[in-house]
Amino acid sequence: MSKPHPHELRVELELNASVEQIWRCWVEPELLKQWFCPKPWQVVDVRMDMRPGGEFYTLMQGPNGEQFGEPGVFLAVEPKRRIMFTDAFQPGWLPSARAFIVGDFMYVDLGNGRTKFVGRAYHWNAEAQAEHAAMGFEPGWTAAARQLEALAAGLTA
Template identity: 45%
Template structure:
């Protein structure tokens, strides 16, 4: 159970990688059925509003902060390969309505026996967006989320 932290794969991509101590089926189920339990680092919480887990399907997760913050994450899935890969973006909302893009997110799952090598990638349109994401705490935030995700998957395994 290690977290390699942040790497800059190219100039507009941030990556978090973690070997999760749970089989890929449990990691997948934690995403599809238990996302509210791990999506935000505390004291924030998340609530799935819409999860149409297919290419072109809508993704809407609202995050709630400790001081009354409400942050909707509205977007679409671009690619879904069960138990292997989820690609999503905030560049579009439902019905392919263009939105102010921040990133394309990619979750990759690679079976490693009874464990799962997870990679979370955030690809940005601009260097400014990448720097903003770093400043927002990408490494710590996505690392904590991966840790929480793993804990839920272990419970489900």
């Protein structure tokens, strides 16, 4: 791995599911809805155009009806290896009102149906990094990754 970004948050786990199963859960919207945010929150809408510059949008809803969603774009899509997106741009490479994050998610096939998951969030400054940490980045993404693992493990590749 490269040197950490100065405003990076990271979660690194080994998952008991194959890269193929994990990938399906990322690229199939109905599967992504089932794991992408920690329960009791849920994803109620997904739009994905899986190519650099293509739209990536999730609308998350909390247990009390609160909602959070913001459009973004994919920066990199490397099948079964990496997904990178940002909210700094909207579809069509239009600047967003507030650039908050670049999400970089990598998957390494460990063999025997296991996958190394590395989730990184890069921020433009220390304030945004601290805000994201206070929102629960590490426990939230750990919970979401474990939900991903459970869902993926039950799929055929």
